[in-house]
Amino acid sequence: MVEASPGSEAVRLEGISKAFGSFKALDNVSVALRYGEIHALVGENGAGKSTLMNVLYGILQPSAGRMLVGGQDVGSHWSTRDAIAHQIGMIHQHFSLVMEHSVLDNIVMPTLKWTDLAPKWGQYRERFSELSAQFGFDLSPDTLVGKLSVGQRQQVEILKMLYQGAKILILDEPTAVLTPQQSDRLLEMLLQFRDRGYAVVIITHKLEHALDLADHITVLRNGRQIATVAKGEGTIADIARMMVSQEVNTTQRRSRSAMGKVVLDMDNVSLDVDGVALLDKISLQVREGEILGVAGVAGNGQSELAETIIGLQSTTAGSISIYGKELGTTSVEARRRGGIAIIPEDRHAHAVVGEMDIASNFIMGHEGEPQFSRRGILNRKNIAEFAKHCIAEFDVRTRSAETKLEFLSGGNQQKVVIGRELSANPRLIIAHEPARGLDFAATAYIRQRLVQAAEAGAGVLLISSDLDELMELSTRVVVLYCGRAVGTVDADAYDPQHFGSLMAGAEAA
Ligand SMILES: Nc1ncnc2c1ncn2[C@@H]1O[C@H](COP(=O)(O)OP(=O)(O)OP(=O)(O)O)[C@@H](O)[C@H]1O
Ligand SMILES: [Mg+2]
Structure with a gap:
């Protein structure tokens, strides 16, 4: 077993290369992870971050190089089972939970062996409660994972790692799916892990998080290790420069085009599910040339808003029209053909x-x-x-x-x-967290494209938890709270305090 004293070396990756056919995803990367430290891994989309951690976690076999865990060379038959046995845990970019099972099942099942003839559920439950209390989780063991929010599902993934006894924690873009508040909570938790002597690896596109948290930052570019810098050794600009292969153009600004006809008209739209009003008399319009922002704490109707417009959910009351033509019960396919494009929030589940x-x-x-x-x-x-x-x-x-x-x-x-959605020359674009998971060059490019689409006459509904993004791209921003549109703010007259109280429902009638 590994010796987990703070400052001691948990893992050493030496000269790791990984080829897929003739393509080198990793080329001679060397990284040391220590207990009681946070190591951030940054780089553009496709730089090799996930691949490197998949090698450490035993999902991929390296083509060259060696790995030492607790000072021991692990050899060439390193599997995920070995990684877990050596107290390594990993949360992937896309979660791997069973939705129809309870929280406790999801956490305990992977640790059971077929020889466990009489599983001791009482004990498992106790251990679950202890861990939850220790780190301040508020999950009920019996809730179905499918009923949890994304933030809570992530807590399940974290608990699953801890339950398996992991002391070396790898988190692949953990904040990408979180709201800013949830994200702050997670980062706090990572600091807690560090203080308790865990070794933590975080992959992130948010450089400010890497700089705030990490004791070391490793920058990858096209599979190569550009640098590993210690805390305080570089600024955001320095790191950013090391990451990118080309200069990033960030001149996107709000569309200046004149607004034209009304593209999308939602009139008193409601959506009730099991007696709960997920959308409550929403009225809004998006015009040609306009980017209308939608803000709100996640779970206040944003997903339902997108789903009713594209036709994945049928409304309970009210009407939705495109260029004055009511959509009624038109199918999703027909709506797409009619010029509605959607970049859904959970692209992995819904779009590819x-x-x-x-x-x-x-x-x-x-x-x-x-x-x-x-x-x-x-x-x-x-x-x-x-x-x-x-x-x-x-x-x-x-x-x-x-x-x-x-x-x-x-x-x-x-x-x-x-790319698919924007290439279809849509008349209405529903963009839900469009920059999620993208590196900053790609983020800047996509934002630019949304602005261009608006300038070319499309209407854009931009649903985002990133307030900077909303204020930068939209002309007006609607705030959702409990399925209601509780206010509309002109981006030019943005007042964070007022906006925050709208989002918190303080001004909801
Ligand atoms: N199983 C595979 N077969 C072929 N190519 C692969 C495979 N897995 C990864 N790659 C390639 O390796 C490169 C690195 O991918 P990786 O997933 O590590 O990038 P990343 O840095 O995690 O990017 P992102 O920020 O987008 O998640 C990519 O070009 C990818 O296409
Ligand atoms: Mg990745």
Whole structure:
């Protein structure tokens, strides 16, 4: 077993390389992790961050290099089971929980062996409560994971690691799915882990988090280790410069185009599920050339708003019209064909098919269009050309359009969804957390594209938990609270205090 005294070396990765075919995802990377320290791993989408940690966690075998855990060379047959046995825990970019099972099941089941003939649920429950109390979690063991919010699901993942006895904790972009408040709480928790002597690795695109928290920051670029800097050794600008292969253009600003006709008109829209009003008499309009922001603490109706417009949920009352034409019970497919594009919040679950290649994901939902197929027969050549064009335009880092989507890095998968949606020349774009998981060059680019789409005459509904993003891109921002639109703020007259109280429901009638 490893010796976990603070400051002692937990893990040493030496000269790790990883090739996929002829492609080098990692090239000679060396990193040391210590107990009682936080190590941040930063780099562009596709830089190799997840790959490096997947090697450490035994999911991928390195092509070269060696790993020492607690000073011992682990050899070449290192599996996830070994990693867990050596007190390494990892939370992936995309969670791996069973929705239909309870919190306790999700945490305990992976630790059970088939030889455990009489599982001691009483003891497991006790251990669960102890851990929860120790770190201030407020999860009920019997709730179904499917009923939890994203933030709570992440707590389940963290508890699962701790329950398995992990002392070396790896978190792959843990704050990407969290609201700012939840994110602050998580970062606090990481500091707590550090203070208790755990070794923590955090992969993040938020450099300010890396600088605030980390004792060391390793910067990867195109699979190569550009630097490992100690706390206080570099500024955000220094680190950012090391990360990017090209200068980032961040000149996006609100669209200056004149507003045209009303594209989206929601009139008194309500959505009741099991007697709960998830949307409550929402009325709003989005005009051509406008980016209308939607703010609110997560879970106040944002997802339902997007889902009713695209037709995934049917409204209980009120009407939704596009260019004056009521949508009624129009299908999702017909709404898409009619010019509504959606970048959904949970892209992994709703917008891509991992087993299909990139090209197919690019045309998903548009296969029936004449340039892609005739009488049911796909036009491979046009599809390939279109995919090639999108890959270049949205800077999807891949070797070919035939690569399966699941082999792309997280951020590059998102670029595929965004590229597909924006390439269809939509009249209305629903963008829900569009920059989630993207590095800052890609973030700047996507924001620019939304502004351009508005300038070209589309209406954009931007749902975001990032207030800076909302204020920068939108002209007006609607605040949702408990399914109601409790206020609309002009971005030019933004007053954080007033805005905060709207979001907190303090001004809800
Ligand atoms: N199983 C695989 N087969 C082929 N290529 C892969 C595989 N896994 C990863 N890659 C490639 O390795 C590179 C690094 O990917 P990785 O997921 O480590 O990036 P990342 O730094 O985590 O990016 P992001 O910030 O977008 O999550 C990418 O170009 C990706 O396409
Ligand atoms: Mg990744």
